Amino acid sequence: MKLTPRYILAAGALLILLANAVALVGVYLNRGGEAESRLTLSQRELTMPWGWAAAKENSGLALSLNWRVADPAFGEFGGYGFSGGTPDWLDTARMAALGFDTTLPAEGAFGRRRFERQLPREVLLVLELAGPAWQQALERARQNAARHEAASLANAGSKEFAEKARRAQEQLKREEGANSRLFAIDAGLDRAALRAKYPDRGRYLILKGTVRPRLATHERQTRVTGYVSALAVTQINVPHALRPLLEPALRKHKRTAEDPAPHFEAVIAVGQRLEPWLESVLAAR
Known part of the structure; x- marks a missing residue:
């Protein structure tokens, strides 16, 4: 059989229709019932x-x-x-x-x-x-922030401790209001x-x-x-x-x-x- 442009176009359209039909059946089976x-x-x-x-x-x-x-x-x-x-x-x-x-x-x-x-x-x-899994993550972030804040206060003037305290506080804010x-x-x-x-x-x-x-x-x-x-x-x-x-x-x-x-x-x-x-x-x- 000679593959004419019209034949190729029809075959392509049929494949698209079949693919859409399969997808619709999948959606129907997934969403059927409760x-x-x-x-x-x-x-x-x-x-x-x-x-x-x-x-x-x-x-x-x-x-x-x-x-x-x-x-x-x-x-x-x-x-x-x-x-x-x-x-x-x-x-x-x-x-x-x-x-x-x-x-x-x-x-x-x-x-x-x-x-x-x-x-x-x-x-x-x-x-x-x-x-409980998220509550544990939140509590861990709170404890981490408190620990690094106390270390920063105990080492006043230390940029290293201050930076860790800042990072821990940002982590806590993300856990409280942004993280999944x-x-x-x-x-x-x-x-x-x-x-x-x-x-x-x-x-x-x-x-x-x-x-x-x-x-x-x-x-x-x-x-x-x-x-x-x-x-x-x-x-x-x-x-x-x-x-x-x-x-x-x-x-x-x-x-x-x-x-x-x-x-x-x-x-x-x-x-x-x-x-x-x-x-x-x-x-x-």
Whole structure:
């Protein structure tokens, strides 16, 4: 058969129609029935696209889901990784339950590299909004700020201590009013079991994510742990009907150091395929 321009154009149009049909079926299957969870998030958890406000033409708008992991390896000025990290709860037993080989490898760099080359696995991640994990982060920031302020007063005239006190105070302000309150707190393979453990659908999201193995060494003792590396869905499209409610807030420039971001609240729903969508915008300013 001769491939004429008309034939090629028709085939391309058919492929586009098929792709759109598949996408619509996926949306229907995800949103059919009652939502698996429904949370009210703010600009702390839903980040505006980088450079979006300065763009002259915006054919589409998607908000990034901003989540965190309590990772002690980051130290006092950054102990909570954004969008990934190695939490204490992801220990050897949990990694084994997720299907990883947790047998310690032979000592040496080769054994470590071979172990950590295990393929990442898709798991179910539990994300908690404004719960104990965030409260611990907030309390840690307060204690850190108080400790460095006391050290600065005890070492008056020291630029080093004064700088640490300033950084700790800024960190506290970010934790109180800007940082995401959404933390990854658990992982599993059985959605029903996780939902039974975390029944509050207005506080706990269950989303698909990725975990990969890692070896941690502390005081010459090596143990198997894991790294929460990604969510399957990191951006949430803003429906055209909701854009007029969000755009005025998103276009506002930085206000002050204490209040740097636009303010809004939006309801995120998660469907049967564990894919989130923006359901409504409650307030924006």
